[in-house]
Amino acid sequence: MVLATQNRKRKAASREEPALPPREELANGNLEGILSEGDESDDSEEVEFDGEDEDEEDDEDEEEQLDSDEIPSEDDEQDIRDQLRNLKTTDSKRSTNAGADEDDEDLKPNYTVTTDANGNERYVYREIDPVYDSDDSDAGDAKNTIGDIPLSFYDSYPHIGYDINGKKIMRPAKGEALDALLDSIELPEGWTGLTDPQTGKPLELSRDELEVLRKLTRNEAPGEGYDPYPDMVEWFSSKTEIMPLSAAPEPKRRFVPSKHEAKRVMKIVRAIKEGRIKPWKEPSEEDQQDDDVQRYDVWADETPRADHAMNMPAPKLPPPGYAESYHPPPEYLPDALERKAWEQADEEDREREYLPTDHSALRRVPGYEKFIKERFERCLDLYLAPRVRRSKLNIDPESLLPKLPSPDDLRPFPTVCATLYRGHQGRVRCVSVSPTGTFIASGGDDGTVRVWELLSGRQLYSVKLSSEEAVNAVKWRPTRDTLIIAAAAGETVYFITPLALCSPEIEQASKDVIDAGFGYAAKPATTNAGAERKIPSSVWSRPESQKLQDQGVLLTCTMRATIKVINWHRRGDYLSTVSPAATSTAVAIHTLTKHLTQHPFRRLKGIAQTCSFHPTKPLFFVATRQSIRLYDLQQQKLDKELKPGARWISSIDVHPGGDNLLVGSYDRRLLWHDMDLAATPYKTLRYHQKAIRSVRYHPNSGQYPLFADASDDGSLQIFHGKVVGDSLENALIVPLKVLKGHKVTGELGVLDVEWHPREPWLPGANALRPSATTMSLNQYMNKKILIITVDGRTLMGTLVSCDQVTNLVLKDTIERVIRPQDDPEESSETPHGLYMIRGDNVVVCGLVDEAMDSSIDWTKVRGEVIGSTKHVSNQTTGHLGRYIKVTITATAQSAAERGRPAPWDEEAAADTQAALRPLPVPDT
Incomplete structure (x- = not known):
């Protein structure tokens, strides 16, 4: 291999x-x-x-x-x-x-030799292909001879035309989708993707034709070797000749006038002399009135063309002002300093491009040197600056706001400060209204609990619970058969019964409720043998001080941490407390009749802030800093968890209907939760400038659908919150009033607020001033009312106007004198059966009925009476502090009709002013 x-x-x-x-x-x-x-x-x-x-x-x-x-x-x-x-x-x-x-084909002749009938040779030439290559090089190979007839005429025929011999040209077969795909993949040479309209076949172009099309699309010369911009050849000026190209002398005709032109001129001159050519002159009126001549306005029928729909006219220049006048007012002329500052400033930093100048006359105004520049810049702005059409929304702003009812249609609600309760030293931290609406209990930094008469502002009861701890919470037991106050000072809850305010029946019922737990606690508790006895989390006992027992403090419950919140169950047997400093014992539920304390939570997520019972169901609300959990006490499980979205929750309150929850937070948010909708708030209101301390619904929401909040900015905000039983309609929330007047001290304002159980009155606790009751006098507007003044007079008249703090104006007023030593209840001159409401240091004794109106002595009429006020009850004068002005007006016509005397004289006015001296502060 x-x-x-x-x-x-x-x-x-x-x-x-x-x-x-x-x-x-x-x-x-x-x-x-x-x-x-x-x-x-x-x-x-x-x-x-x-x-x-x-x-x-x-x-x-x-x-x-x-x-x-x-x-x-x-x-x-x-x-x-x-x-x-x-x-x-x-x-x-x-x-x-x-x-x-x-x-061979090129060499062979294009004919054949045959023999004709006579036996001679005959040349038979081949058939000539009828093409036009030799005649017209630009003409294409026209196989279909139908001419310019559209190919659509043959849509209903199987052929598409005829050839030169008159034979039908059949319609070419169309390929299927697969053939079209293969044709698009394997492109043949000359493929264009077009169809020949004459033959219906694909149109194929040669390489030269495609090259010509390519050059045309690129704006190039289609001819090969053609240069559209050749170099210029200077034929005559490129070379300087020494001798002229032509040395022939100038002909004589260049210097002699033309005879032919002279003849033409003379012919015109003769025509002018003979009058055949006349010079142009203005047409006469006769010529203008010639009937044969039709004169009309060429543009008479022209109508202005409408602008395009997208046409945007150029913005107009602003009209000139007084500063651009040739004789402006003196205040528009610059002084020397302004002129110097304008001259030294850059052109871009100047407010205007010129300095106002004063000229005595318009003819003395020189030319403006920057006129051409300004016109040029204006032209640049017109054609260079883009214009944008701004689509303006023709929407009424009022239509975007919700249709809320007028606050005047939602009366009554608190509008004025009616009563001040003075006596606490330091901050007033909490207030509570008794279930009957007669008394108000308050607690403050001085460690005392005080009970006030709601209408008069007179202090009726006071007890000092602690010298070191402040009273953080005060709540009345929500039953009418007893009179028990639960107050928290430090780690102890005190159960108080004001003995001086109770009838013997109510006093005995209150003691029975409190003492029932001692008998229950005396029963031995069943424990397992050998089990260690747990240390109780609370201690129920009598107060150690006999003085406190004599003052009505009948029971104490001591916890392990400071108590901040107290809330009663609707039946009055249970109450809950919150101690944020504690951990597992932060929330406690106490049973008053058993002296029993229970902690429902072994471990609580977050720090407890407040709690509340459901008004109708066995549900319990617990609020931490950022969440609210709703527990079912009967089934002992978590029912729902709400996410208010607040950073730090301060207080909550449950609507009397039980389906809505009001939440206040330290980050200035007031949140309304509809628990049937979602876990997130239904409405978020943020109208305060500082933290919200307390929120409350009105207990009688059916008659007064109101709620309020108290804030550190020293204001109370009143809202209308109507809840409909139909689940298809959401709650209607309308802001009504902002009540101001509380002072802010140490970044603290109004610390607590609570509604009267039956009236639209709102007591609030202030960090500086004592608690104040705000009520509405608008429901008594234009009605007859009764006012008792400081000097013992009773004023009756029609209330025509009032404001929040200072004035009450009465019209058509009568006055009746009541001596201070007289008992108002036994005096025949004092009206009986009148429901009393209270203005700001003014006791307004309700409406005057017709029977009382008929018994009034109208002869004792006074006008323009100015006086402070007090409440007269059992010959006791309460401390009123500052006074307000009561203006009483009576028209002369009404006085004359009823036989009223004239207004007071100077001596009577002096006596009235003497009665306005400040009263001594009574000992509390």
């Missing part, structure tokens, strides 16, 4: 043949026996192989790499050579015959 490889010779070069498939190139992978020594010895026979010949060194390397099984045999090699020789011979013959046929 090595010898056969060494004797192989380099083969002669041959033309390229089509590449064989890989399977044929390697003979289907069977290489055995294709090479033999006999074939190598035949030097005279040349065999051509497909592809390029390789060098002998490469052949030898390949042969050495072959295994014995891969060496081809001599028989297979002979077969391959025979096949290649036959293939080469066939291709050579085919190409040779093809070239011979073409040459």
